[in-house]
Amino acid sequence: MSSIINKDQQYVWHPFTHLKYAEIPVHIVKGEGAYFYDADGNKLLDAISSWWVNLHGHCHPYISKKVSEQLHTLEHAIFSGFTHEPAVKLAERLIGHLPKNQSKIFYSDNGSTAVEVGLKMVLQYWHNQGISKKKFIAFENAYHGDTFGGMSVGARNVFNHAFENLLFDVIHIPLPDAENIDHLKDTLQSWFTNHNDIAGFIFEPLVQGAAGMLMYEASYLDELIELCRSNGIVCIADEVMTGFGRTGAFFASDYLTHKPDIICLSKGLTGGYMPLGVTSCAEFIYNACVSDDKTKTFFHGHSYTANPTACSAGLASLDLMEKTETQEQIQLISRLNQAFVLQLKTHEKLKDVRSKGTILALEIRTEEHTHYLNHASESIASYFLKKGIIVRPLGNIVYLIPPYCITESELKQVYAVMEQFLEEL
Numbered sequence: 001m002s003s004i005i006n007k008d009q010q011y012v013w014h015p016f017t018h019l020k021y022a023e024i025p026v027h028i029v030k031g032e033g034a035y036f037y038d039a040d041g042n043k044l045l046d047a048i049s050s051w052w053v054n055l056h057g058h059c060h061p062y063i064s065k066k067v068s069e070q071l072h073t074l075e076h077a078i079f080s081g082f083t084h085e086p087a088v089k090l091a092e093r094l095i096g097h098l099p100k101n102q103s104k105i106f107y108s109d110n111g112s113t114a115v116e117v118g119l120k121m122v123l124q125y126w127h128n129q130g131i132s133k134k135k136f137i138a139f140e141n142a143y144h145g146d147t148f149g150g151m152s153v154g155a156r157n158v159f160n161h162a163f164e165n166l167l168f169d170v171i172h173i174p175l176p177d178a179e180n181i182d183h184l185k186d187t188l189q190s191w192f193t194n195h196n197d198i199a200g201f202i203f204e205p206l207v208q209g210a211a212g213m214l215m216y217e218a219s220y221l222d223e224l225i226e227l228c229r230s231n232g233i234v235c236i237a238d239e240v241m242t243g244f245g246r247t248g249a250f251f252a253s254d255y256l257t258h259k260p261d262i263i264c265l266s267k268g269l270t271g272g273y274m275p276l277g278v279t280s281c282a283e284f285i286y287n288a289c290v291s292d293d294k295t296k297t298f299f300h301g302h303s304y305t306a307n308p309t310a311c312s313a314g315l316a317s318l319d320l321m322e323k324t325e326t327q328e329q330i331q332l333i334s335r336l337n338q339a340f341v342l343q344l345k346t347h348e349k350l351k352d353v354r355s356k357g358t359i360l361a362l363e364i365r366t367e368e369h370t371h372y373l374n375h376a377s378e379s380i381a382s383y384f385l386k387k388g389i390i391v392r393p394l395g396n397i398v399y400l401i402p403p404y405c406i407t408e409s410e411l412k413q414v415y416a417v418m419e420q421f422l423e424e425l
């Protein structure tokens with residue numbers, strides 16, 4: 001074992017990692033484009049954009065240059081009572097890309113805090129009007145992060161067993177589809193009529209990431225949002241994973257006719273360079289906190305709020321996102337994914353295969369049920385790693401969410417390994 005791995009085992013506690021049976025971690029020494037290089041000199045294709053964050057490849061010269069310039073100008077500044085150009089410019093440009101009803105940007109540090117801020121904005125909005133509404137509606141299987149608010153609106157499962165009785169009550173509803181939409185709307189409407197306590201509705205639009213890349217149609221979500229809005233319920237889109245081109249559009253909310261009131265972003269926000277979270281909101285949410293009464297202040301903030309270096313990475317990543325080449329790459333990956341889905345649609349080893357934009361998921365038929373702890377996960381990951389491809393299956397679900405710099409031939413090479421894997425099952 002190398003000394004880094006030895007010391008890793010001695011001093012480091014890794015996230016979401018079974019401490020007893022986990023394999024020795026791969027020691028990454030360098031990143032370049034879609035690839036990592038490990039300490040043994042292996043070149044590994046990062047097919048999951050390093051936990052879904054890296055949009056344009058590793059160590060992109062343009063982002064690295066911009067971040068480096070920022071580091072020599074202003075590395076960090078307190079953001080209460082002070083401001084700076086990177087945060088203001090990034091806010092302006094995000095508002096330019098977000099649905100037209102979004103008007104203000106609130107900064108935090110990651111996806112969980114972006115969600116936490118969204119939930120607190122909703123509660124503050126009602127509180128400031130002297131209205132007692134505290135309950136949220138969320139989808140079954142949802143994942144909204146690991147802080148207590150995020151866990152509360154998330155599914156109750158193995159991720160949060162230990163904390164279960166500390167989580168606040170949420171109404172979990174199934175994902176909408178052609179069969180249940182009418183019943184779902186009837187049920188919700190009768191809740192709204194009989195209990196006047198629902199504050200907000202939070203959802204991962206179109207794709208539920210951590211649940212296993214579960215996909216559902218925009219039109220049904222649209223119907224639910226319309227129903228909620230007409231009952232005064234605030235709608236939060238958690239676009240932490242779906243933002244920045246992942247579903248083929250700039251934001252998954254772009255597929256919706258009825259726009260969310262609050263949108264949470266992180267993951268791709270800085271192109272995978274720095275931790276940063278954003279919660280955007282419509283004017284009426286912000287206005288509820290504009291008051292002569294100081295107790296109506298939104299008392300939330302983090303020490304590193306709007307870190308200028310992270311914001312400069314965000315701006316550089318947006319520059320790249322806005323390039324025609326990037327948009328063409330997103331469309332190309334989406335098309336190739338779709339074709340591959342059609343090709344595998346009836347594969348006997350698959351329970352399902354689906355794609356939305358640049359996200360592709362294969363649900364493998366196993367003896368066990370589909371769930372996160374399904375034992376298929378480790379063996380699938382190590383199979384792909386031996387072929388030089390990094391995937392991180394969610395149980396028996398293998399998915400791709402590649403950086404946009406991946407080439408057609410690299411993507412086809414990944415498809416080929418997937419087919420070969422299925423063949424050898």
Ligand SMILES: *Cc1c(COP(=O)(O)O)cnc(C)c1O
Nearest residue numbers: 110111112143144145209240241
């Ligand atoms: C990853 C994720 C989060 C949490 O983001 P972190 O940066 O890991 O805290 C929240 N919501 C969704 C939809 C996510 O995919």
